[in-house]
Amino acid sequence: MMSGKKSVALLCVFALLVSLGVAVAACGEGEEAATTAAPTTATTGGTETTTAPVGETKTLKIGGIMGLTGPLSIPSLAFMRGWEIYADVVKEAGGVKIGNDTYMIEIIEEDSKGAAEGATTAASKLVNQDQVQFVMGAMLETEVAAIYSVTQPAGVLYATANINIPEHASDVSPDKDLFVRLAVSPDENQPLDLDYLRENYPDAVKIGVSQPDIGYEGMFDRLKASAEKRGMEVVHAEKWAWGTTDFIPTYTNIVASKPDIIFAMNSGQANDQLKAARQLGFTGPFVSNSPLGADVFLVTVQDPTMLTDVICNSPDVTHPNDAMKALMDRWTAKWPNDGFVSDAVHAYDIPWILVQAMQKAGSTDPAVVLATLEAMTNRGDLQTNEGPGYMGGQDRFGVNRVLYRPFPITRIMNGELEFAGFFDPIPE
């Protein structure tokens, strides 16, 4: 039993030393997740920039809103870094030429705190105080709706960075002016994954599906229809509560249905789900169609016996294309202590696409830019880090305001990544 001030003082000194040790242990460690092969290139390809300004040099302010506080802070920070890298690229190139003027890009970043209230405050600040004409960002449907309620009345074009549930009330629609989704529909890759499965696992036809309970029913119906079209069958679908950390209960029922394939629908926790499925004895192909990096599976799941027959739709940072590699180079140079996070790849695309539309329109007027974007419906009209993109969605959403671009497929076999390539979305 401790007694006396002396022993307390000694204990405190010891405590400080141990704490120092803890701090030293924690410092100097590179991030393990999403760490990639050493980049070599130093330029980011694709952005049409100019070093010979013809007219006036101006600054184009674009507002960027992400939830830096809360559980989505990690991808949100990566998004902002992707935007910052784009602004750096433009700056180093001397600006972008739009019409007769040359523009430097200034991204004004605000924290939505992952909530509608914060998103409203952030959007109001950007629109009223910073006087931006373009706002991008947000990952949650509630944030998207809140931002739009501020930007639309102000005549500002809002480009959302993500949608979890296509056709949700907050998604694009013909009655929503000045609103565009520069993010793919998360279920557009489902047919691609099913084709990949048919080709590589022809005997696997019974699918067990896991989905969060946040309104994935529409995407699930599409998955089911796509599967049936290919002679496959969904034998069980299990919903898990948003915020779940332990997936053993969810997968107990899925594995008990004895599927040949498990399809983890659009979830950033697909790595946790893989662990649960494998721990419960499932050995078949496991599909994750979220942007969660295949490399993240490697470093978080670790066990090579679990890391086989895993199919992912994330950018494969170990097999980057030229654009991705250049992006990764810049990230590494700017934040050498933080491993590359692949969300930056999609993030970079957003201001880049906006600028491409402005360049084509020769204008920075939000309405003109949107109209121009809506007409860029041919494959290759837009450049993205993942390959040739275009605007589409007329059939599904009633308006061509959704980004379409190739999806990567990577398979993990015995703890090693096998990059299958980029695949164009299939209309279904």
Add this chain to the structure above:
Amino acid sequence: MKSFDVWMQAIVNGIALGWLYVLMAMGLTLMLSIMGILQLAHGEIYMMGAFLVYYLTRREIGIYPAIVVSMAAMAVLGVILERVLFRPRPGRDVALTSIVISTGLTLILSSAAVVGFGLYTKSLPPLISGSFDLFGAGVPKDRILAIGFSVVALILLYTFLKRTRLGLAMVASAQNREGSFLKGINPNHMSMAAMAIGCALAALAGALAGSILQLHPYMGSLPMINGLVTIVLGGLGSIPGAVIGGMILGLLNGILPVMFGAAAASVAPLVIVILVLLFRPKGILGHE
């Protein structure tokens, strides 16, 4: 109708979860009983303990020695916190200030973790790999090992509290702070010991959970809530009550999602807590 193996998997998982809740609840109940404070940053200690194990294992230290080191380090951190932040000062309302301080500490530690521990989630090496067959059900070995660790920790704690001078002094201080002070027991030392033990148990729970699940800066929030629910269910200040409360909550969280789906599972534990508070406010084994 669910098959027997599904029931078995759900029950084993529920028991494993329950023991993690017990570890969290033990620390909370010790601090609440002896210090009279609700240490709301206990979940962040759990998170820091898990991250320390992560960094130690990255430096080629085995996971088991790393867990021991982490428990010791968090115990020391607990002593510092008690000494610097939570020790009663003249004219200060202990209960109120502790809530304010620990809320601030929660924000500081979780924000510091985002900055210091970096981006994406991390994983600890598995305690043990694979699963085994239990009456036809595939049961992950790591969950069984986590149960084993938790049981051993609880037995050691129980023995310490019942068989050692310091443990008995802590129990006396918890039962009657003034009376034990008159008997020569320094309440500040008891508080320090309670914080140290509580933080060490949180570190153990964090490491076990981190190995089974994943590590991220906000990983402590839910276990903190579950720890609180456990002591409400089991009864404040009762070790057997904490075990019973943890088991009830764990089994609910293990079985209900499998049997009735995620929505029912998320509501049921809260309903049960409300019922307990309505009909037995002291908890199952709580005392005045």
